[in-house]
Amino acid sequence: MGAVHTTIHTQGSSRESTCSSCPVADVICRTTELGLTIEGAFIGDGDITVIQARPVEAVPFCPTCGAEGVLRDHVTRELTDLPVAGHPSRLHVRLPRYRCVGEQCSQVIFQHRLECAQVGAKTTKRCYLVDPAETQRLEDECEGRR
Numbered sequence: 001m002g003a004v005h006t007t008i009h010t011q012g013s014s015r016e017s018t019c020s021s022c023p024v025a026d027v028i029c030r031t032t033e034l035g036l037t038i039e040g041a042f043i044g045d046g047d048i049t050v051i052q053a054r055p056v057e058a059v060p061f062c063p064t065c066g067a068e069g070v071l072r073d074h075v076t077r078e079l080t081d082l083p084v085a086g087h088p089s090r091l092h093v094r095l096p097r098y099r100c101v102g103e104q105c106s107q108v109i110f111q112h113r114l115e116c117a118q119v120g121a122k123t124t125k126r127c128y129l130v131d132p133a134e135t136q137r138l139e140d141e142c143e144g145r146r
Ligand SMILES: [Zn+2]
Pocket: 062, 063, 064, 065, 066, 067, 100, 101, 102, 105, 106, 107
């Protein structure tokens, strides 16, 4: 178990970690099924595997008017995900935020919407598919170890 854990850590520590994705880590953590690709990872406080990821595809279209937005900045969304090699894991997803340029549009700023988590959720949807009670326990564990 420890070997897998170490592999991810090594990948995330590479010099190029901020601009290249990790195909190996993507496979281990199955992040592609979440529409995400891993950019890096490290071991956080309390032995939590923190996985830095970004959406595979940018979706720069305004949810209100459908116009293509202008990239404004990025926000990081934290999501509890399934354990990796027996260790609790947390995703740090870097989401692009856009400014809508639609003339009649009331939506000023919008951010990339994740398929893998509901709006405002702190947990990826696939956790719930496994076991809701277990998901709650994982979340509590992550919160408690901060
Ligand atoms: Zn708009």
